[in-house]
Amino acid sequence: MRILVVEDEHKIAEALKRGLEAEGYQAVTAASGEEGFFCLSSEPFDLLLLDLMLPGRDGLEILTTLRAKGFTLPVLVLTGRDTVEDRVLGLDSGADDYLVKPFAFPELLARIRLLLRRGRQETDKPLNLADLALNPANHQALRNDQPLELTSREFELLEYLLKHQGHVVSREMLAHDVWKVRERSTPLDNVIDVNIARLRRKVDGPYPLKLIRTIRGVGFMASAEDEHAAPQ
């Protein structure tokens, strides 16, 4: 999978490239809209990561031109502006998704995964991780064949973690996708922490293999790997 990163901040572009490559993507960076345009015209890409605030031609202009020229690849817009108007404008001009800076890298990865497998529906599919089984269809969770007593919020949380198993899930992602709250706040973080702690007690409590892990400073991850192995 080839991803083009159009970002004028050199350090961010480099970090993104490194992170994407660590995830197994091929990443190419471009520092301006014109350069990005040139790359897209000369090589095939599967996804475009586009910063809206660019020197020279604005990111939105690039996007509009691209769509006008018939480019259909998915575009994930990175924006420093987070007003509702800007978001709508971004999506109307042909963006498939957006992230507001400063975004969490795990969330960027999750969005990219989502965009790249777009079209493939996979809701309500039973989820498994080691001896943990989750069935969204009948709201049942089993660990080691023992039913788990989960509140609906805990169930959603576990479902979300399992859907992203092997990948880090940031607090932002949980806030947006599980709690459906647009803005982060300290109380919200506390609520997330308490829910994670309870979920962990119920899911991992008596078992030696801990499935829910905390990645300090980044977020949480459902993984059956050894605690000390590096996260993906």
Added chain:
Amino acid sequence: MLRPSNIRLRFTLLYGAALTATVVLFSAGIYYFVQSMLINQINNHLRKDLATVANYLRLDPDGLQKLAQMGPVHHFRVRDGNRPLIASQDWQQSGLDPLLGAGNPHPVPDSIRVDGKQLYRVQSQLLPLHDQLYQIVVAHEESNYRRTLNTLALIILLIMPVSVVLSLLVGYLIAGRVLAPIRNITTKAREIGAENLSARLPVSVESNEFSNLAIVFNQTFERLESTFERLRSFTSDASHELRTPLTAIRSIGETALQQQTVSPECRETIGSMLEETDRLVQTVESLLLLSRADSSALLKQPEEVGELLADVIEFLSVLAEDRQQQIVFERNTSLTMPADACMLRRAFLNLVDNAIKYSPEQSRITVRFFQQATGDRIVEIADQGPGIPDDEKQRVFDRFYRLDNGRSRDKGGTGLGLSITRAALEAHGGSIAILNNPGGGTLFRITFPSTADANNSLTRKTPDA
């Protein structure tokens, strides 16, 4: 609703006094003018009569007899030395004789009252003729003139109170008329202060004192607004500018953690840095939220306050459960108003979260939503924590203010929570205060005035900077 202002009263009294004084002076002037005119008239008559009598004496002494009976000089008396020579009929009836002395008793016209009734004006003259010395006295009834004067005085006295009352009334009306533009300006200026600084006072086309006042006010508002605007855009710009480096730090740190080769110690370090970065990100977000609340760039839709409260309590109940606390929600009223749900939710969220955070375990947190007799809707959030000292009750709403030397920092937070709460509430026409909780602990009281529904219908939708 406006009681007569002090200035209006003073103006009215001053105006009344000035007008009354003018009328008094004017009336007095007229009175004395008429009086002296009348007296002059009599004096002229007397002088002419004296001359007539003297001429008769000099040229036709016998004619005096006829004069005494037929006039035209009605009151006169002529004495030859000390001997009465002749007196007119009217004179004899007047009873003036005993009141006049010998010699020349009244060389200039003088008023004499006879028996306290009739008033006469009298003038005498000594006339030497043919070795004799004649005394001539002429008189005129003065009472008629007096009556005219008295009538004039009566008219003046009758008109005086009417004119005083009239002048007070007119003064009151004029003062009201003059002060009306000031009242207008005050009302408008108050609206501008409360609603939006970008509005201006209307300036009348013709240039006068009031339009000047309005212009000066407008200039002040302009400066105020631009200062506000600068502060707001500084907060907003600074926050936006911080985003790029924060994005870089975050991306670099998070992608570094992905690398398999990073040692656990390094992982700890990067993780710790990322945690602090996250705090900084949240502070920046909070500052942006504050500048959004201040600029009233809110997207308002009808929301029910009780519903928002119930949501927030439900949302945070897991935190309370964790500390074995009980949240009691007494919902006795409802209030639907145009509100930015996100912002208002945040206001309540911070307060309830605070209550949970600072209350001891197994305590009770009470949220009450009720209507006062005045019609104001009240939200009260009471906890059983240590409470807030009186001298800090105002400052806790300040930005970055922390109670108790950073104890709250240990519990997380950006130090902006309560300032966001206050800004959000004020952007919705509400206010917040900390009261003494009778049961100990802290009691936050939010007041939505009964007119809040109306005030907030002036929703402005301005894009964020």
